[in-house]
Amino acid sequence: MAGKVVLYYFNGRGKMESIRWLLTVAEVEFDEVHLTTRAQYEKLLSDGDLMFQQVPLVEIDGMKLIQTKAILNYIAEKYNLNGKDLADRVKVNMYSEGLMDLMEMIMVLPFTQDPKPKLENILTKAKERYLPVFEKALTGPIYLVGGRLSCADVQLLECTLMLEEKFPGILADFPCIKSFQGRMTIVPAIDRFLKPGSKRKPQPDENYVKTVMEVFQIKLPFL
Template sequence: MSGKPKLHYFNGRGRMEPIRWLLAAAGVEFEESYLEKKEDLTKLQKDGSLLFQQVPMVEIDGMKLVQTRAIANYIATKIDMYVEGMFDLNELLMMYVIQPADKKEEYFANMMDKAENRYFPAFEKVLKDHGKDFLVGNQLSRADVQLLEVILMAEEYNPSILAKFPLLQSFKARISNIPTIKKFLQPGSQRKPRTTEEDVARAMKIFRS
């Protein structure tokens, strides 16, 4: 990749965080240009930077790429089956913060149930059947990076969520200690904190039509 990729998004996790993870795991330094107000988004839309008039957008190798999955596909090898499952769980966890107050308890229970009984058992089985340190082949791939991300997100809601999954516990420890990823997990890195309702309100001011 020539030069540092430049990430255009608001200052929070959202749909840009998987891209930050992939770049960090690959050891690729990147810059960020934050959208602070509605006008920042409008400027990108008007200057033709956004093919579908929306972010995330990443300037990389002389291109302006949009669509989270298209960007991720460019950065890393495409391993669709596992990654799509991770995107589903990621989306489920990410959407919790925007649920109405009277729906949060029900949503939380459903979210944890799916994590513990649908998604994590599947990835525990993949690791058992594969018998290697990684999900695919015998080297780090996009699937490993995004599984760690979603594990850490789930643990923010339930620190003991991996209690029944010893292989995922070992996987988490192993991938977390890869030097480039370990660096990204340290305080002061470009990894964003858990999204708050204040973050959502700020983002809505930017993205609301």
């Protein structure tokens, strides 16, 4: 019998946060091993756990999985959060990849010496490229694909909450997305995840950035 799911990552959001979100919505309990030292990372490397020398790493069902998209797809397939058929799945994946592109722009901000130009770029792209797609998709339907909850819906909620942290009021011109947020946040598992004391991580701070840089032996500026 497989044990509890274990996540190996820093004590912060990064690429692991979408995995935390999806496991939470699937109501899967998980433990976390937080990387705080270079030695921990080197141990994972020497044990052969990091195929491409990268985290996130997720231990699940007797396997050690790496690569964020692969992990998300596995969880989504296992817990019926990836559409009902092949046509639905490719739509879910298209939406998910677009959302990951946008979220990754936000993720690198703490590691940027001058974030202002990047913030302006994110705001422009969010309002002109990404949010209109989801506003149109949610004009009528409750969920993005096939009338059922998918990992794309979970990522859309995560992404829009991240955007609102940086740009309060950004959803003023996107009422369908705002209504979608309201529907999603009353899902019991999500409601619990959004409350203090959950495993949801706060916005990255200086300590998070310092730890990441030390573990990976990276020096600023690198962006």
